[in-house]
Amino acid sequence: MKSWPGNLALHNESLFNAVLSTLDMAVFEREEDSAEFRLQGLPPDWWHLWVGPANGTVLDLGQCSPFLRDYLVGAHPIWEGQSGATEKSGPWTEPDRQGGTMTLEATALLIGSKKLLLIERLGSGFEEMGAIVQRARERMLAEERTAKSYRKTETRLISELEASERTKDDALALLQHLGLAALVLDERGHITFASDRGLEILGMTAEAVIGQEWEQALPLHKQDRVPIRELIDTASDPRKTCVARIEGPRPRWVEIEVHGDPRHPGRHIVIVHDRTELHALRRVLNEQASFHDLVGKSPTMLRTYQLVRDVAQVDTTVLIEGETGTGKELIARAIHSCSGRKHKPFIAANCAGLTDSILTSQLFGHKRGAFTGAVNDQQGLFEAAEGGTLFLDEIGDIPPQVQTALLRVLQEKEITRLGEAKPRKVDVRVVAATHHNLSEDVVRGSFRADLLYRIRIARVQLPPLRERREDIPLLAQSFLGQICTATGKTIERLNPDTLRLLMSHAWPGNVRELKSAIEFAVISCKAKEVLPIDLPPEINNAPVVPSSSVWIPLPNRDEKSRFLAALSDAKGNRTEAARRLGVSRATFYRRLVELDIDPR
Amino acid sequence: MMQKKVCMLGGFAVGKTSLVRRFVSNVFSEHYHTTIGVTVEKKSVKIDDRDVTLVLWDLYGEDEFQRVRDSYLRGSSGYILVMDGTRRATLDTALALRQTAMRTVGTVPFIAIINKADVRSEWEIDERAIEQLREQGWTVLFGSAKLGQGVEELFVTLATQIVQTSPIPSDSL
Structure with a gap:
């Protein structure tokens, strides 16, 4: 414990006053058995500004300052303790006598038996410290405002995100409810979205599809990708569709339509329709239609x-x-x-x-x-x-x-x-x-x-074919497809008038004659559809008979005439004559004998 | 005349000084000026036909760097806990200061005020939190030092409670 002299002022008053003047503080000694304080040495310059005109050196400081009134009550333990103990009051600010304010700080200390109170006016050092605290708090406030702004932005974005998620969920729910199988492709053809139904049809998981390029991801045959690619390239026409087969453990037949994304040019919405059942039904129908x-x-x-x-x-x-x-x-x-x-x-x-x-x-x-x-x-x-x-x-x-x-x-x-x-x-x-x-x-x-x-x-x-005329369109279309494949010609259909002629013909040579007539027509045909003029003359020029009429076999004399005419038209070529009549060579020869025709 | 020490407590920049200045001088400054230590002001009010001088101890705002000195609180007849409605953290500071005050001055009248009612839409202290304070027996007022809203009511209400709960000392009469 530091030891203090018993009465500093008495020993060296001039030095004591010099110290007080330098420190710019007032020093009081508490009177024994009194609440009053006796001023020690000279008061600082600011003293009169605070307490007013000096009125003696013994003061009731509690009356001078409401702050000191409280503090001096609290400072008692210091003065009752050991010598050398000190306690600072902390700064306080009070009005001065000139309408301004003054910031002061008191220190209670005990030196020997003397209960001293030092009061100093806080000056530039205090103001600098105040400025530092001011800046620190302003910075904290600014950071709080920034953080709050971020929080508000975050809240707004989360709210918007939630709204967006809700909208997306609603759209998805609608999509799932409708059972719509849809994929969304970005500008590079990568799949960015696949509905549950779409994944179900594809037989794939979202993880395997999302982010993948569609040609890589979709289990399609190479040939089927070509028309889909064309649809994507010409997505402006939504009426165009193509059919493809989805490979896998459960193969599916799908019809695909492609739409441009109206919100994002370059992106595409691919709608996939499951046509497996339809395909199966068609196959059954086809199986019924052919054996x-x-x-x-x-x-x-x-x-x-x-x-x-x-x-x-x-x-x-x-x-x-x-x-x-x-x-x-x-x-x-x-x-x-x-x-x-x-x-x-x-x-x-x-x-x-x-x-x-x-x-x-x-x-x-x-x-x-x-x-x-x-x-x-x-x-x-x-x-x-x-x-x-x-x-x-x-x-x-x-x-x-x-x-x-x-x-x-x-x-x-x-x-x-x-x-x-x-x-x-x-x-x-x-x-x-x-x-x-x-x-x-x-x-x-x-x-x-x-x-x-x-x-x-x-x-x-x-x-005979005349007894199952309803099969004529099916047979004719089938033969047309076969013959076009064999000859490499592209003829899409039979003209309705052509079909009408075919339906009304007697077909004595039955299906073979029909096939022969279609072969003849394909050779003659120059358009996308078979016209009546393309048919053999005996069919094209024949009078149309009602479809309900029953074919009556021609008498031998007429049949002989037809055989002779066929031979004449074929320039004696019996194979060609047989083909024109729609009969086999064997039948042709046999009938020649029966009709007593000399083929030469 | 009766004098009563009232401490203004709260986090920094909640508006303690602004409330005192609005009450004492009826002025308001948009500029934030932090208080170091304590600023002591006085204002007299009439409570039940008696003049009461409130000695207002406007303490520095508490934060993680500065804790309120117990010595400042000693001798208080009441205190005001000030919060900034736009800063949720000032409620936590008020709760902590309430504990400090209880420990230092015991059970004396106090009032909580949520300042900055002029920007109510920006408040972070919600009705639920306010309700919880009231459930704990707090008197919670809303006010705006900027507009002067609720300021007079704040001090008069506290002064009334102080007068009603404390005997009038003979030397104050």
Whole structure:
């Protein structure tokens, strides 16, 4: 503890006054047993400004200043303590005698037994400290204002963001409610949004799609991307759509339309419609409209398809009856394809116009040397069709001797090659076809009854085209597509007048004649649609008959005229003449004989 | 005449000096001038036909750098807790100063005033917080030193409470 002299003023008054003057403070000593203070030494210059004119050196300081009144009560513990203890009052500001203010600070101290009070006027040092605090607080206030401004901005932005999120949520909810499958592409073709339905159709997650380039992200076949790219490039026409197949575990067929984003040029909205069900229905419809290579959805044909399916399930011999050109071989192929033999050979043989020996050799084979020219062993068609199906067309035309051999094969399931004695086992299903009425042939004696019964275990009767005219548009369109593909021509459709002519034609050559007419028309056609003028003259120039009319076969004399005309038009080319008539070459030859026409 | 010491307490820049100056001199300055230490002012009011001189101790604002000295508070007959409605943090400071005052001067009358009612739309102290103060027994007034709104009411109300709760000393009569 620092030791102070007992009475500094008494020992060196001049020095004490000099110190007081330098420190610019007033020093008081508290009177014993009194609330009054005695001024020590000379008062500072400011003293009279604060207390007024000096009135003695003993003062009641509590009366001079309300601050000191309180402080002096609090300073008692200092004066009751140990020597050398001090306590500062802290600064205070009070009005002075001239209408201004004065900032002072008191220090209570005990020196020896003397209770002293020092009062100093705070000057420039205090003001500098005040200025520092002022600046610090102004800066804090400014920072608070800035922080508050940031908070307000943040609040506003959060509010706007929330509003935006709400709008987005509403839009999304609407989108989901509508089940709309939509993607949004940015200017670079990257996917920026995909609705739930869109992701469901694509079979992908948002993580796998968002941010990806659409061509990379979407599981599309390369060919399908081309039309989509074209749609994006020409998004100004929203009516244009394209169909694509989404690959994956659950493949889907989709119809895609592309719209330009009205808010952001360069961005696109892609709407995806799931057409899988529609596609499946179309496929079912198409399957109904066609059966293997047969085309038609008329009730007659639908019954025929079902009959073929039924017949295919049993391994019996089948007789297909129908006019020439009705598609008997197609039926035979369909039976084979639907049967358990479909992975084995299907052999077709036309029995018309062949001699006894040639047909026997063809069907059963021969041994080397069996006849002149038989230089090698040769298996017949029965052996070639082992395990499969042998289609015998025009079975009504086979000679009696062959009928006998054929009957044996059907009964014994074995054949004997020409020139051999030992029969060979064969496992062949025979499907026969004829345009004859074999029952009449049996009556006439030209066909064996037992063979008829053997081959007619199952029967399929093909209707002539005139009895299923409703299939004509479907058939014509199908042929048009096939022929255009084969020829490389681009013809989109049939003109309604053309179709009307086709519908009214008698079609004696049936489907084959129709196909021939379409081939003729495609060759002639120069436009995007087949016009009546493109059709063969016999169709184009023919008087239109009511569609409900029943076709009556022409008498032989008229048919002979048509055959002669066809030969004339074809300049004697029998193949071409047969094609023009819509009949097979075999039928053409047979009819030439029957009509007594000399082809030369 | 009865003299009563009243301390103005609150965070810095809440408007303690402005309230005192509006009350004592009826002036207001937009310029912020921080108080160092304490500024002592006096003003007499008539309470129940008696003149009461309020000795207003306008203390420096409390912040993290300056804590209010207990010695300034000693001898107070009442105090005013001042808050700035636009600064939520000044409510926390007022709550802390309330504890300091309770510890130093005990249970004496006090009034809380939320200053800057002229910019009410910018207030951060919300109705819920004010309600909580009132639930704790606080008298909470709204005022604006800038407009003079609620200032007279503030001091007169406190003076009334002081007069009603404290006996009149013989030397003050």
